[in-house]
Amino acid sequence: MGKWTRRAFISAGVVAGGGLIVGVAIRPGNRAAKLSKYVAGDGETLLHTWVKLDSDNVVTAIIPHAEMGQGVGTALAQMLADELDADWDLVKFEEAPALGEFANYPMAQAMLLAGADIPDFVLPTVEGALIRTAHALDLQITGGSLSVRTTGAYGMRIAGAAVKEMLKIAAAEAWQVPVNQVIAENSQLIHKASGRVEPYCAFAESAGQMTPPVSPTLKSVDEFKIMGRHVERHDLPSKVDGTAIFALDVRLPDMLYATVMRAPTFGGGIDSVDELRTRAINGVVDVIQLPSAEVSSVLGGFTYAESVAVVAKGYWSAKQGMDALNIQWRSTENDGVSSDAIFKQFDRDISAGVDRESDIAQGDLVASMENAAQVINADYRVPFLAHTCMEPLNATAMVKDGHCEVWVGCQSPLSFRQSIADALGFDIENVTLHNCFMGGGFGRKSRPDYAIQAAQLAVSLGRPVQLIWTREEDVRQDFYRPAIQSRFRAAIDDSGDLIAWENTYVDKHEPDEAALIPYSVDVQDIGHVRSPTHIPFGAWRSVAHSHHGFFTESFIDEVAVAAGQDPFDYRVARLQHLPRQLAVLTKAAKEAQWHLPLAPGRGRGISLQSSFGSIVAEVVEVTVKDGNLSVDRVVAVIDAGYAVSPDGMKAQIESGIIYGLSAALFGEISIKDGAVVESNFHDYQSVRMSDAPAIETHIINSGADWGGAGEPGTPPIASALTNAIFNATGNRIRQLPIKNVDLQAARESTAAMG
């Protein structure tokens, strides 16, 4: 099964870009002239790939990221506007077009060359190479909590500062004054001695002729005016009055509607289709079998299975037509696979150590275990998870005169465009992609299968068509957070000190370091075995951190309890070498009043996980009464180095917590007969208003390298919650979701085992 890995991505980037970086001198110079035609409207001047200025002095930031709820446009525009010393009320943003010319080369720079000390005189060459690299990689991805720390740090800030320098030079020339006497402030250029004040736009034309400097001077944190400030998101007014356009809202003249179905068993295909009853339904236009689509990219190839589509004059007819189809699916070697069988396989392969590789191996594990005063063993499991974005997968497509136009909400517009071109056998120039607001993404919308299906339909039909997946198809044809088993063994000495940590889990995914622990313990062996399944893998919010955060932070809690020590104090004693982690954990405990006693039936749990460049600790408070669980309160602390958009960061942490809480409480995709059992929100439940805890988020601006915010809130929540349940009841939950645990009965079984 192909998988999206950052490691593969980075090494591919080095291969694709390495030769260019050292070998070819490409001076990008002023790209604005070339790019202008794509993004500059009437009265607008493109001053830089990412900045335009109009005749009303409004600055528009061009954002090479997709909006799926995270508020990326606002945060990146803040970064650009601050370095530009723009008036925030005169700043707008728009998503970059899905064109290679707007490939995200700052992201390439951050991923390939972060921290590299590059002499100024070669910077233009490097930047040129990065532009080529980003283009070759179709790099316009939104994910990995990367936008602020890559595109923002390496792109938007530099673009803002560069354009400010250009404008100052232009003003100095026009006014015949030394450039160091020109001040930029609130979208105006000022020369104090002569009393001259003019808006930025007065110099747009002359600045537009200049080549942007590649290493302009950036502000220090104490000079920030817009970064770090609470600003309102620009996209929200359209999201409260129904005018925001999601892909599902695209309306084209003469448009048909369609829905699709693939073989429920992954790897299966179509044997036969009886269309008779479907064709008789009022409004049904056609039944079309869509071929499988092979998509290759530098990230690896993947084949999306064939499907059956019902096309109609409206979605409702298409849906009824789909329900009326009698489809025989081909049998596959996976027809007998169940969740039970998968977990038995994991158990077997962990015990056998199949192809075990270590993430870290240090010290003498055998001796430590032999010398231990106590050895603690535990096995943890999590199930497959679907993404269930609020907006079911959909795309609209039209093919005319050999040109395909697609409207879609996706996390990777350039690679979607390439995949559609590949599937249709078109040149990429003959595919135009319009990226719309996404009703959630969470990793699912980095897979182009749904957009390809819409494009295939448009070719067959010769008419515009909107493909809408049913929610059932959305749940059953996802790319899933994998089911994982993780086995632990820890040794403690007479004083309860942790002397050895052993961990073996199945199915290694990105990020590489997800299973590592921050705690100081000399002897460690953390590794993974191979135990593949036929269930397709997908990046799911926080990827491998989503499960390892549950495993490791639950097991350290078990060790603390076995040592007879407070779980918070036990962690603190082992974090003395990591001051940032220590500060985050300590603040979380303080804000949550960790040491204040709770009433019987109530409990607190704590968890700490560093991911995507940020450190997050969470404390959960629960009440368990008569076996009923209430999640009362979550206190979260994040150190992402610096919060560019503090309220946006808090919103992301709240969101990450609720997303992880849905998974911890209810999330379970089960496999039966090789296919997914669950189908919709009634059997794949989400947290609702009454389940949602009060959440307090505290931000530490430590000044360290900037980290992400979209994902780091998710990893700690499951373990903080189960640790709290243990604290309240004595029940140690080692398998998610919690809905399967009888909180009244489990206590006796835990006690019996202990």
Added chain:
Amino acid sequence: MTVITVNGTEQKLQVDPSTPLLWVLREQLALTGTKFGCGMAECGACTVHVNGTAMRSCVTPLSAVSGQKITTIEGLAPSNNELHPLQQAWIEEQVPQCGYCQSGQLMTAAALLATNPSPSDADINIAMAGNICRCGMYSRIRRAIKSAAGVQQFDPAVAELAREINNG
């Protein structure tokens, strides 16, 4: 032919009357603010008002609302120049993330406030139970409802309960 009134305008529709209202609004009337989320009244993204009551339009056949008054998100604001107090509060509290569920959240909340101008936390839990937000903005939705209603952000009953629990 089925006749309904949508946001104050009478609409005569030549549509199969078993078609759910959601698809009539979105496809025949191009009112795309009302969203499709599940098709089985589980998520609330399709919520509209029928004679002032919140209904899930994805499971409401057109025939069931014949002759009735429908309000969608496009008709929630009192006029083109003003926002409904809830829409205003939604912006002040910076509620939406992806925004896809928010039409439904707002329509449900508006129906709640219309009948219960000062809802308690428990009232909010019950009224909003049918609306899922996968971005998880529940605390902000709760705050915004209370802010628009002009009620205390901290429900005295809940605060009292919390004190009791904390004191054992």
